[in-house]
Amino acid sequence: MDLSALDTKGLQLLHAIAQENVEDFSAQMEQETDVESGKFKQLAEYLLNSSIWEGTVLAEIEKRQKEKLNFSVEDLFVHAGQYDKFVSVEFYRNSDAFAKYGESVNGMIVYGRKQRKDLTGSILVENYERNDGIILFNSKVKDQELNWQLKTEGFLASEVCSISTFTEDPNEVVYRKPGKREIPNTITIPFDFEGFELPVMENQQTSWKFKKNTKVLSHELTRYFTNELIMGKDIPEAIKLEFLYDDTGSQFKEDVLIQFYGYGYEKQLLDQNQKNLLNKLLKSRADRREGLLKGDLSISNKRFEQFKLDFPDAYRQTRAAFLKFTDETLSENETQHPVYWDEERFVHIYGRHYVDHFINMSTYKGTHFQYSFKDIRRLLCLVLKSLEDEIEAALSSGRNYNKYGDQGYYFDGNYYTLKIDADGRLMTFFPMS
Structure with missing residues (x-):
């Protein structure tokens, strides 16, 4: 033959x-x-x-x-990488990649920030230079060790025999694309809140954590025992002292009172004095967070007052966000080292990287999210979910978790910096360009 x-x-x-x-x-x-x-x-x-x-x-x-070099690093970027396409890669049967990973792998090619920038520029030339090199890959294989090897060790472009992509995927470059964005593959499911009891639902979720013996954070326990109060249950004094009372040891914390009276307001159970108290507490919370914002960005009171006059809609949006926010766990229930953010870090991320007006009033010049307010949290949770094994490994050994610079996390056309303290506190999250 x-x-x-x-x-x-x-x-x-x-x-x-x-x-x-x-x-x-x-x-x-x-x-x-x-x-x-x-x-x-x-x-x-x-x-x-x-x-x-x-x-x-x-x-x-x-x-x-x-x-003949069948596929170069540049070729793979031209055909799949620049479009963030899902690709099937078949290896030469005599290659080390074949012996290590099998006949083929499916997933997406991974690029560092600098590499993507360099390749984007190099392929602008019609007869671009073709080079062999390491290809890192994010696969969907169930073998986590194999997937980690693909992400960190990869394979040579010269080991690739053929590639195939889905014809339905558009040839659209989203890298650094300007304008507002929506998170891809979003499906909105309508939910009927009639008859929905938030205290019951929240405490069921926390109870699941108790049963699974996973870590429950302090702010979660505060909400749990406040919900128990709302549902009319007796709380031991020792529990109140640890989770519900402020530093005086006899007065409920601000968050406890807002949660308690907030439920009463929703159910139309408050008298006028209780409504006045709730409004006073909410004003105090929002004022404190405005103070954090001005301090974080070095904005004077005078300039902030001018912002309120010049951009009333943006100010109302900011005030509403500051009123509603509560310390929150961002990781899924199963993790042993949950990631959370508190009001200081929320204000930091929101103030520096969401609303342009704050940046314009400050000496700090930051990057801006291209997503709506509600989608920023969703984006953050998607990133945390994708990196959960790496984060768990770092936090379980008492180390901070940092992803920044050339190793920033890539999602939908941008690279993101993510920093988490060893105790799981989210320190910062923002787009790098």
Whole structure:
């Protein structure tokens, strides 16, 4: 058979068949007890011929691989990487990648910030330079160790025999695309809140954590025992002292009172004095957070008052966000080292990277999220979910978790900096450009 008439894809298939025959004949020979029998000798002849044929085909594959770089780092970026496409990569059967990862892998090619920037510039030339190099890959394989090797060690571009992408995926470059964005693949499901009891639902979720023996944070316990009060349950004094009272040891914390009276307000259970108290507490909370914002960005009282006059809608939006925010766990229930943010970090992230007006009033010049207010939290949770194994590994060993610079997290056309303290406190999260 003239192997030169076959393309590389055909050679790969032919080698797979030959290899399968070798394995099949070897298995049959192991079943034969009489090595002098005619059947055994016939199988031995088949095995020899198949082995020779397998070696011949493999030699032709190796020859072609050496003669021509089928895919360069730049080629892979042109066809798939620049579009963030889901791609299936088939390896040469004689390659180390084949031995390590198998016949093929499916997923997305991973690029550092600098590499993506450099490749974006290099392919602008029609006859761009083609180079071999390491390709890092985010696969969807269930084997986590294998997936980690693909992300950190990868494979050579010269080991790639062929690639295929979904034709439905658009050839659209989203990297550094300006304008507002929506999180891809979002499905909105309507929810009827009538008859919905938030205290009951929240405490069910916390109870699940108790049963699974996963870590429950202090702010979660405060909300849990406040909900118990709302539902009319008796709370031991020791629990009140630890989770519900302020530093005086006799007065409820601000968050407890807002949660308690907030529920009463929603259910139309408050008298006027209680409503006045709730309004006073909410004003105090919002004023304090405005103070954090001005301090974080070094904005004077005079300039902030001018902002309120010049941008009343933006100010009302800011005030509403400051009123509603409560310390919150951002990780899923199963984690042993949950990530959370408190009001200081929320104000820091919101003030520096969401509303342009604050940046314009400050000496600090930051980058801006391209998403709506509600989508920023969703984006953050998606990033935390994607990195949960890395974060868990760092926090469980008492280390901070940092992802920034060239190793920033890439999502939907931008790279993000993420920093988390060793205790799980989110320190910062923002787009790098």
